[in-house]
Amino acid sequence: GKGEFDHYMLKEITEQPTSIAQTIEGRYDPRRGSVSFDACEPETFADIDRVVLAACGTSYHAALYGAIVLRRAGVDADAILANEFGVSAPPIDDRTLVVAVTQSGETADTLGALRAASRAGATTLAVTNVIGSSAAREADEQLFIRAGPEIGVAATKTFSSQAIVLTLLADRIATASTGTSTLPIGDICADVDRLPSLVEELLDGSAAESVARRYRGERAFFFIGRGLGYPVALEGALKFKEITYEHAEGFAAGELKHGPLALVTPETPVVAIFTGTEDEKTLKNAEEAATRGAPIVAVCPDGHDALSIADAHLSIPDVHPMLSGLLATVQLQLVSYHAANLLDREIDKPRNLAKSVTVE
Ligand code: F6R
Numbered sequence: 001g002k003g004e005f006d007h008y009m010l011k012e013i014t015e016q017p018t019s020i021a022q023t024i025e026g027r028y029d030p031r032r033g034s035v036s037f038d039a040c041e042p043e044t045f046a047d048i049d050r051v052v053l054a055a056c057g058t059s060y061h062a063a064l065y066g067a068i069v070l071r072r073a074g075v076d077a078d079a080i081l082a083n084e085f086g087v088s089a090p091p092i093d094d095r096t097l098v099v100a101v102t103q104s105g106e107t108a109d110t111l112g113a114l115r116a117a118s119r120a121g122a123t124t125l126a127v128t129n130v131i132g133s134s135a136a137r138e139a140d141e142q143l144f145i146r147a148g149p150e151i152g153v154a155a156t157k158t159f160s161s162q163a164i165v166l167t168l169l170a171d172r173i174a175t176a177s178t179g180t181s182t183l184p185i186g187d188i189c190a191d192v193d194r195l196p197s198l199v200e201e202l203l204d205g206s207a208a209e210s211v212a213r214r215y216r217g218e219r220a221f222f223f224i225g226r227g228l229g230y231p232v233a234l235e236g237a238l239k240f241k242e243i244t245y246e247h248a249e250g251f252a253a254g255e256l257k258h259g260p261l262a263l264v265t266p267e268t269p270v271v272a273i274f275t276g277t278e279d280e281k282t283l284k285n286a287e288e289a290a291t292r293g294a295p296i297v298a299v300c301p302d303g304h305d306a307l308s309i310a311d312a313h314l315s316i317p318d319v320h321p322m323l324s325g326l327l328a329t330v331q332l333q334l335v336s337y338h339a340a341n342l343l344d345r346e347i348d349k350p351r352n353l354a355k356s357v358t359v360e
Pocket of ligand 1: 056057058059103104106107154155156238356357
């Protein structure tokens, strides 16, 4: 049950220190700085020269996150919407690994992509939360995110666990397929270990609640980020729109000036996510919005330069840039939750949506 919580969503956001700890348990060795999974032997990836991640919704945002980390690790990787896979998949052959990222393991679009990938001769891997799910049964290999059951329709704790598994997987694939990984996995893993306690620090939620209160009733809400901050911006906007029913959109920070800036006014708060890579550019992009009168909500560590133009601050701990997006996501989950709560929305069962989408 929900226990002391009014909603499953808040319970599941709050569970993240534990779900993350379960996700990483036994999967990396901080002393040797190496990753291992009980499934997915390194040989699985030895002949892989390209990775395609297919997913929908929040899982697609985790897949985008994973693709960026894979590319930083030196692996040719792309994320594609599973529902676009049939019409626009990149070339796939027996040296391609297709990763289906799906919390439920039952999303019809994602299963469709998985089956098409198998037919094309790819090695397939399911990254899922549900043991025995269709995706887990049908894929050649499985990696379980071990986040525990998620009841709220809005995916929360499973996003962080997916992103972490994909980060660890990136190092594994790079090492197995190219012999080296350009990822500083030792540094990353040292901080992965701190994630549960860092997330715990964010859960007080009072800053998120006051942001939700302060901007209640505005015309639209935009989220911008760069690099790993981009999937985080997309996810921040998806969560916000699906449970508040307010207009929210995520953009790559650098894209703002290529069109979306026309929407920016004093009535459109811009949530700017700073993940520690090229932050000065993202700050310039946020400044362009601030010049048009938009209030800027900066998601960044304390003492960050962005605070000079920020109307409000959602603090995230200083952590390896490969992981700070995860912490930013927790803050954005809390903002969406509180905004929806203030509007009295049906948070755990938003209108028109289902937890598991079994039609194409
Ligand atoms: C958003 C959400 C959906 C799912 C999507 C994929 O909060 O929950 O966007 O992420 O329907 O579901 P899975 O991961 O089960 O394939």
